[in-house]
Amino acid sequence: MNLAVEGDGAYFGAPANTGKVKRLRNFDEVEITPCSPKGTPKGPTLTARTRRLEGDEAAAAPAAC
Numbered sequence: 001m002n003l004a005v006e007g008d009g010a011y012f013g014a015p016a017n018t019g020k021v022k023r024l025r026n027f028d029e030v031e032i033t034p035c036s037p038k039g040t041p042k043g044p045t046l047t048a049r050t051r052r053l054e055g056d057e058a059a060a061a062p063a064a065c
Contacts, residue, residue: 010032011053028050
């Protein structure tokens with residue numbers, strides 16, 4: 001999954017009916033690790049909290065997602 005970082009936030013996009021989004025509705029804590037294109041970890045794991053963006057906030061999220 002790709003992330004777009006802006007300021008102190010990171011954004012990702014996914015269709016609302018995917019497994020990732022369903023899990024995030026129930027568990028907002030995630031671990032993020034930078035990886036190579038093949039999935040090999042390339043840095044430290046960070047713990048973060050997620051939330052779904054709505055309305056104007058969602059529209060303003062980086063288009064890179």
